[in-house]
Amino acid sequence: METIHLKIQDICKNFGKVRVLNHVSLDVPQGSFTTFLGPSGCGKTTLLRTIAGFYTPDSGEIYLGNRLMNNVPSHLRNAIMVFQDYALFPHMTIEENITYGLRIRKMPKDQIQARLERTVGYLGIGNLLDRMPGQISGGQQQRVALARALIMEPEILLLDEPLSNLDAKLRINIRAELRQLQKRLKITTIYVTHDQSEALALSDRIAVMNEGRIVHYGTPQELYYHPADPFVASFIGKVNLIRGRVKQHSREGAWVDVQNITILIKNHSAPARPQDEVILCIRPETIRIAKGSEEGEENMIAGKVTNYIFEGATIRYWVNALEQEWVVDVFDPAEVLEPDTKVSLRLKPERIHLMLVNP
Known part of the structure; x- marks a missing residue:
């Protein structure tokens, strides 16, 4: 039986008079790769940011394990987010970028070094540590941003369209590496994209969103061959x-x-x-x-x-x-x-x- 790691219950979120999330409910299993898929403005990034703690829901509840997270600030949730633009510090080396969060927490240097070696080993970027962000490629920057998140050993990894700035061929290669790494680490991962081929290739489950609602939540095969409605059918392939x-x-x-x-x-x-x-x-x-x-x-x-x-x-x-x-x-x-x-x-x-x- 699957263990539910993240539970979203009847979440609503308004910005002014606009309802962006409309009674959203979702169970995310432990160790799964779940993708929020939908057109621009459907609410997928708002839902991701609400899980991260950047937004507070107007109603509904978010549970991480058995813990109610609604009033827990983002830095205490241990849900780390990788943004679309990577947000690397240009004045720091790659090593300093990756270890920044641990240094802020004042973790002992020997523990930081052990985590650093393990994390860069996962991603194959050990040769980049003394370089500056401006000296490496887009694909390498993406790996560095992912390493900076993984070194924190988050409970949940949140990815907001992290591959959208890469060219098509590199994007395919990176998503294969990402999926392999996620399976290896067994880390619960939530991924946001509007790219249906990316969602199909990466996910254990996909939540298709439209106008602030989840209209179908299931495996890639279920959504592709047995869509809930014509919108889902036409959006996926x-x-x-x-x-x-x-x-x-x-x-x-x-x-x-x-x-x-x-x-x-x-x-x-x-x-x-x-x-x-x-x-x-x-x-x-x-x-x-x-x-x-x-x-x-x-x-x-x-x-x-x-x-x-x-x-x-x-x-x-x-x-x-x-x-x-x-x-x-x-x-x-x-x-x-x-x-x-x-x-x-x-x-x-x-x-x-x-x-x-x-x-």
Whole structure:
């Protein structure tokens, strides 16, 4: 059974007349990597700063273990935050930056040195200690900022979009290192980002936020294949959202009418009934595309290619079918289907997620 390390209960936070956090509740397991994901202005950074103690909630409670944290000042929470801009002191060496917090606490020098050696060993930055922040790269600065947080041995590590200033290739490398380090140290980590690929790659759990609320909290796989609503579906990866109406429903699945074509959906949990209006969530990589316009077989749809993008290992097609545009991803394609090519789309019944329009 999981041990809950951080419990957020019915938190609300207003700035003036604007409600930024609206009855937010969340349980974060011990040692997990949890990401707050959402568009700009959704409340994710405000929630992170509230956990850190920089903001006081207007209502609701925050528990770290069994301790109520609402009135505990930030410097006593042992929840260390790494900011987007790293905030390294330009007049200090890397070693002085990393050990700053311990020196302020007047920790004995031998203990500081032991923690320093251990921490820089984790991150592979022992060769940078005598340099100044302006003499190292962005990726190295990110590692230094992380080392400065980890050397404090925090109960919870809070990361506010720490990779956003790095180029794409370096960002991918650093996030792999970060995830490996988090698993090794088993430190409870909360990460804020608007980048869905980053959230999927790093997280044990993701809390998708919109307009101050958590709209779906679950594993990356749950959110990707079984999103709670169309907002979550479209925010995490590319998706085809197809409207239809339930014709028949049984233990075997649901049969949905889409523009007079019947589509079978298996393994769904929505309480759908005949005549219910529904939305089908279909990921581009789950669709099979073939040259030739065939229709009539179960879950086979005729269409026409309107555009494509070659992305190396993948070709992304846009296909007009059932009076709307579909996106289809083909991996390791044997040939390119040019625009105006008539095609057939085959949908896998077990890979279609059904959502009620008015649940």
